[in-house]
Amino acid sequence: MKDKLYRLALRLLLNGHDAEDVVQEVMIRLWSRREEWGQWQSLEAYCMTAVKNSCLDRLRKRQLRSVGEDGAWDVNSHDKDPHEKMIAKETYMQIRKCMDELPQHQQMVIQLREVEGFSYNEIAEVLGISLDQVKVNLFRARNAIKKSITQTESSWKEDR
Amino acid sequence: MMMYKKLLVVLGLLLVGAVSYAQDDAIGKFFGKYVEDSRFSVVSVSPKMFRLFSKVNWDTIPADLRQTVSKLQSLRIISTETTPYVFYKEALAKIDMREYEELITVRDKNDNIRFVVKESGGIIHELLMIAVDKDGFTMMSFVGDIDLDKLARLSASMDIKGLEDLKNAKRKNK
Amino acid sequence: MERGQIAQLLEKYWQVETTVEEEKMLEEYFRGTDVPLEWESYRDIFSFYERERGVKPGEGLEERIMEVVRPRPRLRGAWWSAAAVIVLGLGLSLYQRDKPAMKDTYDDPQQALAAVQKALLIASRNMHKGLHPLK
Numbered sequence: 001m002k003d004k005l006y007r008l009a010l011r012l013l014l015n016g017h018d019a020e021d022v023v024q025e026v027m028i029r030l031w032s033r034r035e036e037w038g039q040w041q042s043l044e045a046y047c048m049t050a051v052k053n054s055c056l057d058r059l060r061k062r063q064l065r066s067v068g069e070d071g072a073w074d075v076n077s078h079d080k081d082p083h084e085k086m087i088a089k090e091t092y093m094q095i096r097k098c099m100d101e102l103p104q105h106q107q108m109v110i111q112l113r114e115v116e117g118f119s120y121n122e123i124a125e126v127l128g129i130s131l132d133q134v135k136v137n138l139f140r141a142r143n144a145i146k147k148s149i150t151q152t153e154s155s156w157k158e159d160r
Numbered sequence: 161m162m163m164y165k166k167l168l169v170v171l172g173l174l175l176v177g178a179v180s181y182a183q184d185d186a187i188g189k190f191f192g193k194y195v196e197d198s199r200f201s202v203v204s205v206s207p208k209m210f211r212l213f214s215k216v217n218w219d220t221i222p223a224d225l226r227q228t229v230s231k232l233q234s235l236r237i238i239s240t241e242t243t244p245y246v247f248y249k250e251a252l253a254k255i256d257m258r259e260y261e262e263l264i265t266v267r268d269k270n271d272n273i274r275f276v277v278k279e280s281g282g283i284i285h286e287l288l289m290i291a292v293d294k295d296g297f298t299m300m301s302f303v304g305d306i307d308l309d310k311l312a313r314l315s316a317s318m319d320i321k322g323l324e325d326l327k328n329a330k331r332k333n334k
Numbered sequence: 335m336e337r338g339q340i341a342q343l344l345e346k347y348w349q350v351e352t353t354v355e356e357e358k359m360l361e362e363y364f365r366g367t368d369v370p371l372e373w374e375s376y377r378d379i380f381s382f383y384e385r386e387r388g389v390k391p392g393e394g395l396e397e398r399i400m401e402v403v404r405p406r407p408r409l410r411g412a413w414w415s416a417a418a419v420i421v422l423g424l425g426l427s428l429y430q431r432d433k434p435a436m437k438d439t440y441d442d443p444q445q446a447l448a449a450v451q452k453a454l455l456i457a458s459r460n461m462h463k464g465l466h467p468l469k
């Protein structure tokens with residue numbers, strides 16, 4: 001479960017260090033509220049939602065800060081973790097870039113569906129949106145990624 | 161104090177994905193579709209059953225074995241006599257080696273046995289044995305907190321009679 | 335799986351009509367070697383997600399969390415920990431509820447225990463073979 005939480009946080013925050021902080025925070029909060037566990041439907045969904053909220057919170061704070069510091073924070077600056085280094089292929093970079101540029105809800109839907117294999121219902125529960133919204137977001141995100149990658153490929157072919 | 165340890169183990173499990181409590185041993189993950197397949201014979205002992213062991217008479221069971229069993233959560237075995245080498249290959253191809261680490265490989269003219277483990281934080285959470293010979297293919301998965309050293313020593317402390325029993329048991333299972 | 339079927343699944347995929355299982359089938363297909371050139375870019379998409387799934391936090395994280403939740407001496411008390419275990423058990427069983435449970439082969443714990451014992455001994459014997467091949 002910890003890994004899933006981390007991946008969602010990383011997707012939103014684009015920074016491995018911050019993502020770990022969020023997971024730690026959420027797991028410790030979970031522990032401190034262990035008396036309530038019995039009342040929750042799904043521990044996993046609860047944690048995923050907590051990670052989402054905590055990340056969005058951080059992103060808002062970052063935005064405020066970056067306004068104050070005249071855009072000092074570059075949201076696109078990825079921390080290069082070992083995994084990142086492995087991805088050498090250009091298309092991967094292309095997909096990643098496209099994903100990073102998607103609206104937040106689309107990013108999260110893609111992450112939960114394509115990477116973690118959640119059902120629509122689970123995604124709706126975690127994100128607190130309706131089933132239709134889940135599908136609309138997924139539709140837009142999938143097609144945006146498809147478009148970005150097929151475009152690159154055709155321009156690459158033309159270059160030759 | 162024991163309670164605390166238990167609590168920590170449970171939390172630790174949660175942290176590492178907990179799923180070992182349910183279907184998610186290697187057999188469930190990679191060979192799940194064969195569990196219901198009539199070509200395979202299956203033995204499952206669920207976490208629920210493991211919890212019931214506390215009610216059983218343990219007097220006849222040696223202390224080292226008792227310790228090992230008490231730290232296990234589930235056991236599952238599947239085996240088949242149909243095209244053993246085909247299933248063996250499939251197993252090797254399907255097991256995600258990012259999750260599992262190869263531990264021991266035994267190869268002699270009769271057997272081909274591999275042990276792989278799933279480890280995190282220095283604790284082995286699952287031990288999977290994959291064995292094949294011309295008569296059959298077997299996968300055996302132990303989930304829990306596994307002490308390899310202890311496990312390896314179990315058979316060393318066993319007498320000849322024990323070995324004989326085992327051979328018979330194995331034949332009967334087939 | 336045949337190409338025609340894959341084309342259909344892909345069509346459904348872009349329309350957000352595939353099930354999780356069908357998406358797994360697509361992923362499986364694109365993991366294979368005989369993907370036609372025109373679908374090459376789709377293969378990249380699916381393998382990208384697969385890679386993402388392998389991303390894990392640093393090793394220290396688990397330890398840091400465990401450090402915080404490790405019980406303090408003042409909390410030590412049989413009553414409290416018993417309560418916590420019960421609550422934990424409850425939480426876990428709720429959490430696990432929607433996963434299919436393992437079907438038990440034996441109804442009798444004594445028999446199940448005997449099977450576990452046998453399995454352990456078989457595993458141990460085989461391990462022994464690997465560790466001390468000369469014996």
